[in-house]
Amino acid sequence: MVRVALAIALAVALPVTAATLPGKRIARAHYFSRASVPTGDGPLYHHIGIYAFRRAALARFVSLPPSPLEKRERLEQLRALEAGMRIDAALVDKVPFGVDTPADLDRARALLAPKK
Helix, strand or coil: CCCEEEEEEEEECCCCCHHHCCCCCEEECCCCCCCCCCCCCCCCCEEEECCCCCHHHHHHHHHCCCCHHHHHHCCCHHHHHHCCEEEEEEEECCCCCCCCCHHHHHHHHHHHCCCC
16 A cells, blocks of 8 residues: 655644654655655655745745755755745545656646537
């Protein structure tokens, strides 16, 4: 079974560990990485990001310079976390497909096209 975490950026607060997710559907994200972290036994979560900002939080986020971890991992979510902003993560039951390549875009267009 694939475990999927849907991350939603919400407000300003200190993040806590995502290890609180087992048995819950929503918790706060602690870190994002392109690598499989943490190592060792325990669940790993695949990240699909849909971000909803309150106006003040978005204004704050875009005013922040890229953070050291953001530059290292090339993940802008880390800028928010390093600045003490809260990102909540929710477990979802289905994995949506990403649209990252021209072939993905063709597939999305086909799925969204009116049925004949």
